[in-house]
Amino acid sequence: MKAVILVGGKGTRMRPLTCSIPKVVVPVLNRPLLEHTLRSLGRQGIGDIVLAVGYLPEVVQERIGDGSQLGIRITYVIEQEPLGTSGAVKNAQKYLDEPFFVFNGDMLTGIDLTAMMEAHRKVKPKVTMALIPVDNPTIYGVVETNKPGMITRFVEKPTWDQVTTNMINAGIYIVEPEVLRLIPAGVFSMFEHNVFPKLLEMGEPLLAYPSDAYWIDVGAPDKYLKANLDLLRQRPREIQREGVSEIHPEARIEPPVLIGDGCFISARAHIVGPVVLGQGCRVLEDAGLEGSVLWDGVDVWNNTVMKGCVIASQTVVEEDCRLEECVTGHHVVIGREVEEFGARIPPHSYVAPRGAKTPPPPPSSCPT
Ligand code: GDD
Ligand code: MG
Secondary structure, eight states, rough: OOOEHHHHHOOOGGTTSSSSSSSGGGGEETHHHHHHHHHHHHHTTEEEEEEEEEESSHHHHHHHHHSSSTTEEEEEEESSOHHHHHHHHTGGGGOSSSOOEEEEETTEOOHHHHHHHHHHHHHHHHHEEEEEEEOOGGGGGEEEOTTSSSSEEESSSOOOOOOSSEEEEEHHHHEEEGGGGSOOOSSOOIIIIHHHHHHHHOOOOOEEEEEEEEEEEEEEEHHHHHHHHHHHHHHHHHESSOOOOOTTOOOOEEEEEEEEEEEOOOOOOOOESEEEEEETOEEEEEEEEESSSETOOOETTTTEEOOOOOOOTOOOOOOOEESSSSOSSSEEEEEEEHHHHHOOTTTEEEEEEETTSSOOGGGGSOOO
8 A cells, every 4th residue: 555645844833843854853752753654554554655745855865764674665755845735745646546545744643544444445435534533623624524424524724613523634544546636736735725625515525534543743842742751651661771871770760761872860860751861861960850852962960850841952951950841942051041141941932042142032933
C-alpha cells in the first residue's frame, strides 16, 4: 500500500521549537516525530511512501533518509512554493495509480489503517476519512455524518456556533486516484477548503471511518509536550537509557524516564518522570526535573527546578532558577540575571536566543 505524507507547513504554532527545523523532525522520545509515523506505517504494510515536502526539505531528507533502515521506501517530492494539502498530493500524481493513503505529517496515532482500508474497499467511496472525537473541535475540521456513516458536511476551523459534533477530521484519508483529476496542477489548493466541499457538492460518496484510538496533532508546544509524556507513560516502570550515561548513585530518578546517550546526572539531582533527556544533557546537583522534555545538550545547573517545560537543544538553565511550563528555543541561556532585571519568565513564555540584545521577541519574530 502507498501513502503520501504532507510535510509542508512551517510549524508556526510550534515556535520557537521550529525556528530552524521543520515540525516533522522535532524529537519525540529522541526520534524525529515523523519516524514514529513511518514505523507505524511500515508495521501496517504501507511500505511505499511519498513525502510531499515544502519547508526546509534538505533538513527532512538528512534526518529521515530513504527509509531503508525502517524497511520502507521513501520518495521525496519537493515543492518550490507551498501548494496546499491537495496541491501537494497532485504534485505527486505520477507515483499514485491505486487507492492511496494521505497523512498529515504532524500527528501521532494508533488508528488501525488495515481496517480502514478494508472499510474503503467494501463501500468503494471516492474518499474515506478517519474521524476522531475531540474536546475542542474549533481548531480542526468538523465532519458531520449520516446514519450509514457517509460524510454529509465538512467545516474547517468552525466557530463554536458552527460546531454540531465533536468528531473531526483526523488528517488521514484514503483517496481514489480519479479524485486527482479534480485538483488543478501547480496551483495552491486544500483538501479541506476545496476538494472535500467540491466532492460533496458533486454528490460523490465520502466514507467516514470513526475511531477512538490514540490520536494527537502535535501542532503546538503544549501538544508536543503531551505527546512525549503520553508515549512515556505507556512504559510506566521504565528508566530507559539509550547509551552510556554517568548517573551518580545518589541521584533520584522516578520512572518513566528516557535518558539519551552521554548524559551526566549529579548527586541529589531529582528527576520525576515522565521526563525525556536528549543526548549529552547535564543535570547538576540538587536540580529537579518533572514532566519535562529536554533536547540534546541541555545543561541544568545546581538547584534549578523545572516542571512542565520543553527546553530545545544546547540551552543552559543556570543555577537557582524556577521554571514552570516554559518553552525555550535553541541556544538559549536562562539565568538569575534575568530575574535581577525584573523579567520573570512566566508560564507559556518563549525565551529569546543567546545574544539577543532586545527583550525576548514574540514567537512570530523568529527567522523563517
Ligand atoms: N506538502 C505540503 N504543502 N504540506 C502542507 C502544506 C503545503 O502547502 N500545508 C500544510 N501541509 C501539511 C502540514 O505540514 C501538516 O502536516 C498537514 O499538512 C496539516 O497542516 P496543519 O497546518 O497542521 O493543519 P491543521 O492541523 O491546522 O488542520 C488540519 O489537520 C487537522 C487534524 O490535525 C486539517 O486537515 C483539519 O481538518 C484536521 O482536523
Ligand atoms: Mg496540524
